[in-house]
Amino acid sequence: MGIMQGKRVLIVGVASNRSIAWGCAQAMRDQGAELAFTFQGEKLQKRVHDLAAKLDSDIVLPMDVGNDEQIDQAFADLSERWDGLDCIVHSVGFAPRDQLEGSYADAVSREGFAIAHDISSYSLAALAKAGRGLMKDRNGSIITMSYLGAVRTVPNYNVMGVAKASLEANVRYLADSLGPEGTRVNAVSAGPIRTLAAAGISDFRSMLNKAAEQNPLRRNVTITEVGNAAAFLCSDMASGITGDILYVDSGYHILGMA
Numbered sequence: 028m029g030i031m032q033g034k035r036v037l038i039v040g041v042a043s044n045r046s047i048a049w050g051c052a053q054a055m056r057d058q059g060a061e062l063a064f065t066f067q068g069e070k071l072q073k074r075v076h077d078l079a080a081k082l083d084s085d086i087v088l089p090m091d092v093g094n095d096e097q098i099d100q101a102f103a104d105l106s107e108r109w110d111g112l113d114c115i116v117h118s119v120g121f122a123p124r125d126q127l128e129g130s131y132a133d134a135v136s137r138e139g140f141a142i143a144h145d146i147s148s149y150s151l152a153a154l155a156k157a158g159r160g161l162m163k164d165r166n167g168s169i170i171t172m173s174y175l176g177a178v179r180t181v182p183n184y185n186v187m188g189v190a191k192a193s194l195e196a197n198v199r200y201l202a203d204s205l206g207p208e209g210t211r212v213n214a215v216s217a218g219p220i221r222t223l224a225a226a227g228i229s230d231f232r233s234m235l236n237k238a239a240e241q242n243p244l245r246r247n248v249t250i251t252e253v254g255n256a257a258a259f260l261c262s263d264m265a266s267g268i269t270g271d272i273l274y275v276d277s278g279y280h281i282l283g284m285a
């Protein structure tokens with residue numbers, strides 16, 4: 028029997044079969060979870076619908092995490108299908124493209140900062156609030172995806188790093204707030220992976236190569252490895268873990284010097 032048998036999971040952030048959210052969905056389905064999915068924007072509807080079907084799910088709901096009405100509608104629709112919810116996988120990040128190139132002080136703007144923090148950090152709290160009723164008193168678990176740029180500077184990551192620092196603090200505050208009703212909140216901090224969000228980041232390939240040369244395992248991580256760690260954190264195997272950041276990065280973050 029899988030470690031997520033009988034768990035109902037909402038997956039937020041599938042855009043393709045390379046998405047980290049898709050790795051989480053596959054790992055959790057393998058461990059026995061039942062899945063529901065959301066998608067951002069009509070362009071992704073068919074793609075996410077077809078992917079969901081591969082994991083035996085026909086619950087596919089529109090949700091832009093920047094829009095409170097869409098968040099409320101998605102959870103209202105979900106509650107018509109499920110009388111409770113055990114896990115939320117939040118795998119969403121966004122900053123306007125012009126924020127992610129050049130020196131931080133040159134690139135950052137009030138608007139870019141606001142959008143990055145709204146979509147990449149506040150949205151975790153928004154989902155936790157919207158899902159609170161369905162998740163209460165079920166030993167539920169919420170996870171999100173972070174990156175080392177939250178705690179160390181990474182060239183060009185810029186305001187996304189500031190937003191990930193906020194996301195990680197959000198994990199701690201939500202964990203303390205929702206712990207009394209049995210809900211745990213954690214993050215996986217993943218090493219670099221080629222996904223749509225990474226496509227078009229200039230020199231992403233050389234970042235992947237450099238990380239793989241330097242990290243202890245001498246290779247990059249896969250969405251399967253991130254998904255397996257996510258499944259663990261969402262399972263009752265991790266019942267004592269909340270408010271924490273679990274690195275799935277081939278050990279890169281331990282290095283003091285390469």
Ligand code: NAD
Nearest residue numbers: 040041042046047067091092119120172219220222223224
């Ligand atoms: P991805 O492009 O496959 O996924 C990003 C998702 O965010 C997409 O599904 C997109 O639709 C969604 N999204 C963006 N804005 C949204 C909005 N307003 N409303 C709803 N959804 C929205 O890329 P990914 O790499 O799988 O990214 C998932 C998460 O993993 C992000 O938080 C990212 O920061 C994080 N992460 C990525 C890497 C990496 O190297 N790829 C490393 C560490 C952490």
Ligand code: 0WE
Nearest residue numbers: 120121122123124174182183184219224225228
């Ligand atoms: O979190 C991320 C990427 C998030 C991201 C990507 C984009 C590209 C398209 C956020 N917003 C946008 N906006 C767009 O318009 N990662 C951890 C992957 C990533 O992105 C980088 C990295 C790494 C690693 C950008 C610069 C430097 C390193």
